[in-house]
Each structure stands twice: as C-alpha cells, then as structure tokens.
Amino acid sequence: MTGGEAGRLELTREEMRQAGYRVVDAIVEHLATLGGQRVGTKAEAGAARAWEGRAAPEKPTPFAAVLERVVGEVLPNTMHVNHPRFFAYVPGPGNFVGAMADALVSGYNVFAGTWISGSGPELLEREVVNWLRDWCGFPQSAGGLFVSGGSLANLTALAAAREARLGTETDKAVVYLSDxxxxxxxxxxxxxxxxxxQLAAIETDADFRMPVEALAERIRADRERGLRPFCTIASAGTTNTGAVDDMAAIAGLCRSEGLWMHVDGAYGAAAVLTGRGKRLLAGIELADSLSFDPHKWLFQPFECGCVLVREGRLLEEAFRVTPEYLKDTQARRAEWNYADQGIQLTRGFRALKLWMSIETFGLAAFRAAIERGFEMAETAAERMVRTGRWELATPARMGIFCFRRVGGDDAFHLRMVEEMVADGTALATSTVLRGRTVLRMCTINPRTTVEDIERTVERLEEMAARLE
Ligand SMILES: Cc1ncc(COP(=O)(O)O)c(C=O)c1O
Known part of the structure; x- marks a missing residue:
C-alpha cells in the first residue's frame, strides 16, 4: 500500500475500503465454515522458532500479504472457542453483530472514560447497565460498568466492598467463599x-454448593477469635459444575451479620433471562455486588464483562481520584465519568457490542439461545449415559455437566483430552472433583446442534475404545 504521505500512517479511502472488505471477508468465511473446521489446533512444539529473532520490519508490506499471514499462520493455531463442538472451559460463542460493533468502536477509537470525551457512549453504557440491573432485580440505586471480563468484575466489586466496609483497616478482615x-x-x-x-474456603456439600450452616458457624468462630468477617462471595454458577449457591440464604446471613455479599455470576448470571434460570438464581437480587460476563452466556466477543453494585455511588467512593490535569473532566450534575467508577481511565466502549446485538436480534432471541444451552447439556448428558460406557459425575445444570468413563482412571481421562486436541472433532476438557479427574462439557454455544452432540459422543466413544 502506498496511500498517503510517508509518516502519517494513512491509507487512501480506497485502500481502507479494500483492507476492510478483506477483513470482513476473512471473518465471514471463517464463521460460515466453522462447523466443518477442526475445533482448533495447537502449534507444533518448535513453532516458536519461526517467530523468534525477527526484528520489526522497516519496510512496508502490502496489507493483503500481512492479513494472509495472520489468517494463514496465526489464527488457525487457536482453539476456536466459538466452534459448535467446543465444549471446554467456558466457550466464547460471540456473534457477528458484536464483532462489527467492536470494529466500529476501534475505527472511531471511542474514549468511554469521561463525559466530556464520550457523553454518547456514557449514556448508552448506562442504558445497558440498567438493562442488566433490571434483569437481575437490582434496585434503581444500583450502578455498574463494563470491564474486560469476570476477573476484573470480581476485582472491581471486591475493591468497592473493601473501601465501603473496611477502609484501610484490613488486617483482621476475613472473606468467605466456597472451595x-x-x-x-x-x-x-x-x-x-x-x-x-484472610480467605476462608468453605467446603462444599455433595452438590458442590456452599453449606450455609457451615458458613454461619465459621463466621461465628472467626468473631470469637477476634477476627472481622467482612464479605461472603456466593457463586451463581460455578465453572466446574454449574452449581448455584443458595443466594437467598447467604444474603439473609450476610444481612444479619453485617457482611457484604458479592455474587460471582460471571458465568451464570445471564440465565436470569430465562424462566428456569430465574428460578435457579433466586436471591441474586439481594447481592451487594455482582459480576456478570456478557462474553460468556450472552454471546459477545471478548472482552465484555460487567460489574453491578447495589449502591452505585460506592463505586465512585472506591475509585475516584482527580488530578489537576483531569480537572476539566469533572462531571457536572446529571453527568458522570465511568473512569471514576472503576480501574481504567482510558477505556473502550464495550457496552456497544451488547447493545447492538440485543437491538439487532431482539432479547427474545437471547432468551431462546440461553435456554438452548440448558437443553444441550441435558441432551449431551443423556446421550453419554445412554452408551452405557460413561457415567455422570454431576448432572446437567446451568449448561454444564461432568462425566467419567466407567472403570476409567484419572490418567485415562487426561489422555482423552490429549486425544481430543489431536483429533480436532470436538473438545471437552478435564477438571478434578473431590480428588478425581473427570471430563466436563459446557454447552452454551447456541449454534451447537443435536447432530454436533451426537457426533461428539460417537467420537469420544471411538477414542475411549482405542485407549482401553
Ligand atoms: C464463575 C467465573 N468467574 C470468573 C471468571 C473469570 O472470568 P474472565 O475469564 O472473563 O476474567 C470465570 C471464567 O470462566 C468464571 O467461570
């Protein structure tokens, strides 16, 4: 590409169009053929050599050639987390509208940190935060903001909790969470x-839920020892098994003991959009803070997490610091700066992808897509058990189930994962429950079909038979 004057990093209009069309074509081709591709590929050991020791090029390379290298050599060496037979970890079944929103945000290079620089984005982000607030039954006083994902949502919420409840006196504080x-x-x-x-891990019960009596007992014992119980973290869908803690009971205990209740709903909170999810997640509305990741079960491209805080003003109390060079960003009445409510000053406009996707597909389609995740886990669990060679380690719940080969030991299950990675038809990964290695499937991709499930079960059966 030759467009523009050297040193301005510019392309001509036509060059920009051509580059953009090529990128869109690459994405569309990838997505349209995804189900027929391998679920992913891990680079060969030794591949690092091809990338080592190469200095950044002084001379330009045509964009088409650069893109070809990325599409041909880099992107294939990934696990396609949006593949309909990717059942590992927590899949990332993004959607095309969300991806286009990301392109738009990047093209405009939106600064969504302050009102003065991004009042339009601040308004839209608040609208989306309010949607999440209402779905989860939080009060009008709640606030929140978009962050990179669950890790940052949890960190942000816990920082707000610490500031509100402990200030700088953290020495004797104890935080309760389940194993x-x-x-x-x-x-x-x-x-x-x-x-x-200062972290008290409460041993879970047979259903992998936090036993509230044991929690109460531990809080009492800690108080007797002169410690300062300050926060309990409940899970609204654990990563391992989809277990949901009894949030209503935990909230009752937290209220009576004066503890902050944080709910990690990074994985599961989106299920409130369905009838059964709402029932399963009863009590989520009582949390003081909540993590909710649209880049998981709300089908957004990475990175898209959200944190909600019941008393929204507590976010500013925890995060607002205004130096002299940001004085003119100070918000007036009815204005706000998301930079004052979280960790980042310069922050992208992550809310847009969720907003544009929901506007485009409609919320009913999202509800149906989430419901499908529940159903696919039930179908897959049923098909596995029907073979007579696999047994469930945990039942299908919240789009997740764990299973074991009848008579298979830990090494067998770890070998199965290696086989699946090498084979490329489908991917489930392992975890350890009560000391035993099991396989685990998470079926939240709405593009997964019953045929995908059946093909996966068949393939697992063939691999297992080979290993036995
Ligand atoms: C329950 C739960 N919390 C938090 C996280 C962390 O989220 P992220 O990877 O988006 O930082 C995950 C990720 O899978 C999760 O399942």
Whole structure:
C-alpha cells in the first residue's frame, strides 16, 4: 500500500475500503465454515522458532500479504472457542453483530472514560447497565460498568466492598467463599492485599454448593477469635459444575451479620433471562455486588464483562481520584465519568457490542439461545449415559455437566483430552472433583446442534475404545 504521505500512517479511502472488505471477508468465511473446521489446533512444539529473532520490519508490506499471514499462520493455531463442538472451559460463542460493533468502536477509537470525551457512549453504557440491573432485580440505586471480563468484575466489586466496609483497616478482615469459587476471586483478593489466611474456603456439600450452616458457624468462630468477617462471595454458577449457591440464604446471613455479599455470576448470571434460570438464581437480587460476563452466556466477543453494585455511588467512593490535569473532566450534575467508577481511565466502549446485538436480534432471541444451552447439556448428558460406557459425575445444570468413563482412571481421562486436541472433532476438557479427574462439557454455544452432540459422543466413544 502506498496511500498517503510517508509518516502519517494513512491509507487512501480506497485502500481502507479494500483492507476492510478483506477483513470482513476473512471473518465471514471463517464463521460460515466453522462447523466443518477442526475445533482448533495447537502449534507444533518448535513453532516458536519461526517467530523468534525477527526484528520489526522497516519496510512496508502490502496489507493483503500481512492479513494472509495472520489468517494463514496465526489464527488457525487457536482453539476456536466459538466452534459448535467446543465444549471446554467456558466457550466464547460471540456473534457477528458484536464483532462489527467492536470494529466500529476501534475505527472511531471511542474514549468511554469521561463525559466530556464520550457523553454518547456514557449514556448508552448506562442504558445497558440498567438493562442488566433490571434483569437481575437490582434496585434503581444500583450502578455498574463494563470491564474486560469476570476477573476484573470480581476485582472491581471486591475493591468497592473493601473501601465501603473496611477502609484501610484490613488486617483482621476475613472473606468467605466456597472451595468451588473461581480462582479469579483469590487472585483479586491477593491484588487487593489480603493474605491467604484472610480467605476462608468453605467446603462444599455433595452438590458442590456452599453449606450455609457451615458458613454461619465459621463466621461465628472467626468473631470469637477476634477476627472481622467482612464479605461472603456466593457463586451463581460455578465453572466446574454449574452449581448455584443458595443466594437467598447467604444474603439473609450476610444481612444479619453485617457482611457484604458479592455474587460471582460471571458465568451464570445471564440465565436470569430465562424462566428456569430465574428460578435457579433466586436471591441474586439481594447481592451487594455482582459480576456478570456478557462474553460468556450472552454471546459477545471478548472482552465484555460487567460489574453491578447495589449502591452505585460506592463505586465512585472506591475509585475516584482527580488530578489537576483531569480537572476539566469533572462531571457536572446529571453527568458522570465511568473512569471514576472503576480501574481504567482510558477505556473502550464495550457496552456497544451488547447493545447492538440485543437491538439487532431482539432479547427474545437471547432468551431462546440461553435456554438452548440448558437443553444441550441435558441432551449431551443423556446421550453419554445412554452408551452405557460413561457415567455422570454431576448432572446437567446451568449448561454444564461432568462425566467419567466407567472403570476409567484419572490418567485415562487426561489422555482423552490429549486425544481430543489431536483429533480436532470436538473438545471437552478435564477438571478434578473431590480428588478425581473427570471430563466436563459446557454447552452454551447456541449454534451447537443435536447432530454436533451426537457426533461428539460417537467420537469420544471411538477414542475411549482405542485407549482401553
Ligand atoms: C464463575 C467465573 N468467574 C470468573 C471468571 C473469570 O472470568 P474472565 O475469564 O472473563 O476474567 C470465570 C471464567 O470462566 C468464571 O467461570
């Protein structure tokens, strides 16, 4: 490309169009053929050599050639988390409208941190935050903002909780969470300066839920020891098994004990949009703060997380710092700066992708897509058990189930994952429950069909038979 004057990093209109069309073509081709592709590929050991020791090029390369290298050599070496047979971890079944929203945000390079620089985006983000607030039954006083994902949502919420309840007096504070809570919570608490002994991991019950009596007992014992119970974290859908803690009971306990209740709904909160999800997540509306990741079960491209806080003003109390060079960003009445409510000053406009997708498809389509995730897990679990060779380690719930080969040991299940990665038809991954390795499927991709499930079960059966 030759467009523009050297040193201006510019393309001509026509060059920009051509580059853009090529990128859109690459995305469309990828998405339209995804189900027929391998679920993903891991680069060969030794592939690093091809990328090592190469200095940044001084000379230009035509955009088409640069793109070809990315599409041909880089992107194929990924696990396609939006593939209809990608059942590992938490899939990322984004959607095309969301991807186009990201392109728009990037093209305009929107600064969504302050009212003075981005009042339009601030207004739209508030509208989307209010949608999430209303779906989850939070009061009008609630506030929140978009962040990169669940890890940052958890960190942001816990920082607000610490500021509101402890200030700088954190020494004797204790945070309660279950042994199934996501690792990002321990990471966030570590970043916030809590020592490992300040995290009380409550052993879960047979259903992998936090037993509220044990929690109450631990809080009582800690008070007797002169400690300062301050926050309980409940899970609205654990990553391992989709277990949902009894949020109504935990909220009751937190209220009577004066504890902050944070709910990690990064994975599961979106299920409130369906009838059964709403029933399963009863009590979520009582949380003081909530993590809710649209880049999981609300089908947005990465990165798209959201944190809600019951008393929205507490976010500003935790995060607002105004130096002299930002004095003219100070919000007037009826204006606000999302930069004052979270960690980032310069922040992108993540709310737009969720807003544009919901506007385009309509919320009813999202409700149906989430419901499908529940159903696919039930179908897959039923098909696995029907073979007579697999047994369930946990039932299908919240779009997740865990399973084991009858008579298979831990090593067998780990080998199965290696086989699936090498084979490329479908991917489920392993986890450990009560010391035993199991396989786990998460079926939240709305493009997964019953045929995809059947093909996966068949393939797993063939692989298992080979390994036995
Ligand atoms: C329950 C739960 N919480 C938090 C996270 C972390 O979210 P992220 O990876 O978006 O930071 C995850 C990720 O899978 C999760 O499942």
């Amino acid at each position: 199934q809570a996501h690792s990002s919570l321990a990471k966030g608490l570590r970043i916030l300066g809590f020592a490992p002994h």
